[in-house]
Amino acid sequence: MSPRHTPSLLGPLARARFQRAGVLTSLALVIAAGVVTPSAAAAQAVSERPTASPYTGKDCKPSKPHKPRAAGEMYGGKDKCRGATGATGPKGATGATGQKGATGATGATGQKGATGATGATGSNGRPGQDGATGATGATGATGATGAPGPCTEIDASQDSNNFELRAALTPPVMGGPARAYAGIRDLTTAVPGPYRWTDLSTHPNYPQNACGISIAQHAQGMQVEGDLRIDVITTTGVIWQTTCQVVTSNRTLNCANNPWVQVNLQPTPGAVNGGVAP
Template structure:
């Protein structure tokens, strides 16, 4: 259709033709089957693009994947700072008393009887008696006897830990006293011959002086 005129189209259905009226400005016109159609009209303009459709809803989260294999052990970390000093522990029990050590005392004492000199000596815990002649001068050689143990077994007596000794004379006898590291005081009496070749003979066992001194 062009202009202001509405053409009458003829439709055929089942081999039957029937007129179609067109109306223009209040008038009707009948087109017969023998009328020719006019030239084909121009194509219409393309319509506008439609609006974009709405975004679809987010899909559901998928299931968690399987746990991966354990990774390799990491490197050793740096050494930490030194901790604070712990509290002092309780005092331990007192240990057993150790064995008595060897004597370390040394002493010497002498006495004069006429032309004879007598000695009582302690050396490293051992006790010695000594004698020498003073005439003629100079003094002659000294004779020493170890008297740490005196007496006849089984009645002999041994001094343990001797530390100091003294000697005094009375008549033809010499009195020798000894103190020990444990505080005991012992005594023996010896016979003295102050002749040309003097001697001192100690045979009596050591005996404790009674009573013992008390600090």
């Protein structure tokens, strides 16, 4: 004998409403927990509604009691007497958007990267234009007077057809004074003869600072001792003189060892037919 089952006090329509209320309660709990969004939870609730059908089969006659679906499922059974599917409920309202969270703290600065390779050298630029010419600078001060250069000079005289005379002052040798020379050349031959020189700087009183020279002789036919005169002037303006004799027989000079003497008078600034004694 099968046990008696107590019929459910709720009809099919009441049971369906009760089930929807339970689904909505679960949906509210899921949304509150933040598991799903309100729209997703609503869609899930609609999909989980029972799809009951009207009473069918012999076990679902009104005169035969049956177990409610909830009780049947509790004991592992199935409710064969499901009611008709209810209308789909309206979509739930969209939940409020949550507030934006606070911006997180700025992260620590990363390490500096390695230095990149040196780039290729660029091409040379075009030459620039020439700048404007600068102004002329001021004239510099006059430099100090340099040391006097070597004194050199030559002079000539010819009062005879038989010979001609020369006087020469040459540069110093080995740091000594400029040297004075007297020369004569024979003109009686077809080809003039060579000059014959006599060094006068070896004579007594020769001035060590001689810097200019000249030569003079008496008129033709008066060749006597002392008829030839050679003068030099020094760097300080003093004039010195010595004499020689022309030997006409062989066209030579005889200067013996005649000394140098200062001429009387010496030139002086502002003089007119005058001068100063040596």
